[in-house]
Amino acid sequence: MRILACLALVFIISACTNLSDHERAWKAMDNSDIRGARDIWRTLAEAGDAEAQFRLGDSYQFKNLPDYDPVKGVFWLRKAIEQGHTGAKDELGTAYKRGWGVPKDHAKSVYWLTQAANDGHAQSALTLAETFQVGEGTEKNEEEAKKWMALAARLGNSEMLYRIGFIYVDEDNCLPRDIEQTIVWFKRSIAQGDPYAPSLLGELYMQGCGVSWDPIKGINLYLKSHNLGYYSAMAELGKAYRKMVVKKGLNQGVTDFRKGQELHAEVERTGNFQPALSQYVAAAKRGSGKAASAIAKLQETGKAPSKVDQIESLGWRAISFSLIDPQPYKDELVKNYGHLSGAEKNLAFAKIVGFLIQILQDGTNQRLD
DSSP: OHHHHHHHHHHHHHHHHHHHHHHHHHHHHHTTOHHHHHHHHHHHHHTTOHHHHHHHHHHTTOTTSTTOOHHHHHHHHHHHHTTTOHHHHHHHHHHHHHTSSSOOOHHHHHHHHHHHHHTTOHHHHHHHHHHHHHTSSSOOOHHHHHHHHHHHHHHSOHHHHHHHHHTTEETTTTEESSHHHHHHHHHHHHHTTOSSHHHHHHHHHHHTSSSOOOHHHHHHHHHHHHHTTOTTHHHHHHHHHHHHHHHHTOOOOHHHHHHHHHHHHHHTTTTOOHHHHHHHHHHHHTTOHHHHHHHHHHHHTTOSSSOOOHHHHHHHHHHHHHHSOSTTHHHHHHHHHTTSOHHHHHHHHHHHHHHHHHHHHOTTTOOOO
16 A cells, blocks of 8 residues: 555656646747757657657647757657547648648548547547538538538537638638628627627628628627627727728728818917817718827827817727728827726727717718718
């Protein structure tokens, strides 16, 4: 009994040591010390640690990392597979699919991806679903694709659901191959509370990709993403809105903005900024991002005629980001936005969304078609 207890203690100490080593390796990776992380994993791998073998092999598969060597990567992946490592099976299947360290071989790719998927690897199931849906290196097989989609959905989380939806989207020309299926999977992800999925669906509606153009529905879906905690939805909405403005030719506020500039210069001496502010507001309502930026600057410097809170000023700043090319407005927005609480962010974004919808609904100043 004492011998068993001692052996158990040795096992626990060994496990703790390995855990510590893995933590050190990941810390080195976080600090961009790739070679340092590999040194730690190599020591563990040579001692037979399957996870270290997988991580070491995986690290050689990326071209952007130092000492890229996919052949060496495959060597260590096979070592991990010998011990039944599921992630290594997925990675080897991907290597055969892409020709990383081995000749391209779709049959072997499907074999190893199937092995990993049957072990419970959701990403492998998703890759198989896409392979059979698109017919990449094999015959198209709708039934086989659906089988692997169902497994990926069962094994994965809400993120996996919207990623299944991407299988049906042809990103090169923005047209979903099967819009009904895309929306079904995006909505399933949304129903599970995924914060990112609403913005994906919103992008389709804002650009009219495979659906009737409905920018207001799209904007509200970005708002939903934001309220679920995906705070980058503000930046994503800015990019989508800018893309839509250019595509649809909605930016009609240049003349109003120039008038505002003239009034601004004229009243700088008197301190009465109301005329310039009114002109800027008119320009912003017609899609001038520079005018929105000018309003924000007036408010932030205390020159606006009425006292406004930080969130309203931030709203104008975000609107300017939405209507103008992202830099440098994105940097200013992040700087002024990051420290707000979740509730304040939601309030600010709701104001932004309301304003953008107001622009789109203004039938006298905007022509949507």
